[in-house]
Amino acid sequence: MLNKISQFIQCYFDTKDFIPLHEPNFSSTESQMLMDCLDSTYVSTVGANVTQFENEICTFTQSNYAVTTNSGTSALHIALLVAGVEQDQFVITQSLTFVATCNAISYIGAAPIFVDVSLQSLGMCPASLENFLLENAFISEDGACIHKKTKKKISAVVPMHTFGHPSDMNGIQHVCKKWNLAIVEDAAEGLGSQYHGQALGTFGKASALSFNGNKVITTGGGGALLTQDIQIADKSRHLMSTAKVKHEREFIHDQIGFNYRMPNINASLGRGQLSRLEGFLIEKRLLADEYRSLFLQSHYCFVDEPPGCRSNFWLNAVICEGKLHRDSLLDSLEKDNIMGRPVWRPMHLLDMYADAPNLALKNTEYLAERIVNLPSSVKKKR
Numbered sequence: 131m132l133n134k135i136s137q138f139i140q141c142y143f144d145t146k147d148f149i150p151l152h153e154p155n156f157s158s159t160e161s162q163m164l165m166d167c168l169d170s171t172y173v174s175t176v177g178a179n180v181t182q183f184e185n186e187i188c189t190f191t192q193s194n195y196a197v198t199t200n201s202g203t204s205a206l207h208i209a210l211l212v213a214g215v216e217q218d219q220f221v222i223t224q225s226l227t228f229v230a231t232c233n234a235i236s237y238i239g240a241a242p243i244f245v246d247v248s249l250q251s252l253g254m255c256p257a258s259l260e261n262f263l264l265e266n267a268f269i270s271e272d273g274a275c276i277h278k279k280t281k282k283k284i285s286a287v288v289p290m291h292t293f294g295h296p297s298d299m300n301g302i303q304h305v306c307k308k309w310n311l312a313i314v315e316d317a318a319e320g321l322g323s324q325y326h327g328q329a330l331g332t333f334g335k336a337s338a339l340s341f342n343g344n345k346v347i348t349t350g351g352g353g354a355l356l357t358q359d360i361q362i363a364d365k366s367r368h369l370m371s372t373a374k375v376k377h378e379r380e381f382i383h384d385q386i387g388f389n390y391r392m393p394n395i396n397a398s399l400g401r402g403q404l405s406r407l408e409g410f411l412i413e414k415r416l417l418a419d420e421y422r423s424l425f426l427q428s429h430y431c432f433v434d435e436p437p438g439c440r441s442n443f444w445l446n447a448v449i450c451e452g453k454l455h456r457d458s459l460l461d462s463l464e465k466d467n468i469m470g471r472p473v474w475r476p477m478h479l480l481d482m483y484a485d486a487p488n489l490a491l492k493n494t495e496y497l498a499e500r501i502v503n504l505p506s507s508v509k510k511k512r
């Protein structure tokens with residue numbers, strides 16, 4: 131089977147050279163947009179591409195507002211701030227995530243609480259979220275969700291859509307409503323995915339997308355904050371652009387802001403990429419179909435889109451039978467010059483988050499030893 135897997139991947143990507151996990155795909159469309167941007171001389175934080183890219187993101191996701199940023203992490207940082215997260219509060223997220231999710235929480239001086247993921251979606255498990263709250267939280271007289279042991283406020287919940295597969299948003303929304311918790315989606319991996327027909331990134335009070343080089347589309351580095359609320363959009367834009375007050379002449383800033391805006395040159399690349407996203411998604415689904423058949427009736431469980439969802443299949447993944455089984459797959463891929471990857475070490479096992487409150491994280495620990503990501507790039511035209 132190991133040979134069959136390598137052969138399939140080499141055959142699909144039509145090469146025996148090194149095959150990366152996920153490489154960007156550029157065409158003359160992107161070159162032209164970049165050249166036009168250079169010719170305009172507007173390469174920095176002022177320029178027409180930024181607004182146009184934001185509008186195009188809104189059209190694609192059916193979001194009311196999009197505010198582009200210089201990274202997905204900065205979009206998430208601002209999303210948490212505008213959702214009302216403050217210093218010394220708690221934010222509930224999943225332990226199975228990329229470290230940026232927790233870092234953004236820490237930037238505010240808040241701290242993460244970890245709940246488990248579901249085996250089906252690899253995203254936040256609503257039952258685990260609810261169990262944590264029932265055991266460890268109460269609603270105060272003024273309606274705030276309070277952590278029993280520390281009396282600190284729990285202010286938001288951050289589901290992350292692992293590898294682009296939608297988390298169970300109905301379940302999560304239901305629990306968050308009961309407990310007065312704001313949802314901030316880490317949709318960094320989820321551009322182009324849908325949950326019951328609705329685009330990921332449009333479920334949160336504010337949500338973050340990433341356009342880093344390894345994501346579905348890239349601006350080199352970059353991200354976007356999506357929101358359906360004009361006040362949140364305005365506040366985000368203000369915070370991201372050094373909190374500068376509009377004035378004809380003078381430089382006036384009304385609070386400590388951030389320099390998080392996306393430069394115009396990155397937005398020009400993003401516009402080119404976004405215009406090709408539909409095509410990328412079609413190709414990524416075809417590759418997922420092939421992986422699905424390859425692993426049918428094997429000892430590997432292919433991670434498929436959850437029912438009712440349409441996934442972007444950003445990164446294809448299999449669940450192995452155990453750690454040794456996983457390592458043999460990783461070794462075999464490495465020997466054949468193919469990049470495979472284990473999943474992130476769970477956040478509750480990292481030194482800086484080891485003290486965070488958590489529930490039993492059974493699924494997280496099970497998956498952490500068994501997941502392997504497989505090459506998932508959109509094929510280069512030859």
Ligand SMILES: *Cc1c(COP(=O)(O)O)cnc(C)c1O
Nearest residue numbers: 201202203228230231318340342
């Ligand atoms: C990529 C990613 C981010 C951060 O995005 P950057 O653009 O690299 O800052 C955040 N969360 C998750 C889950 C990611 O995969």
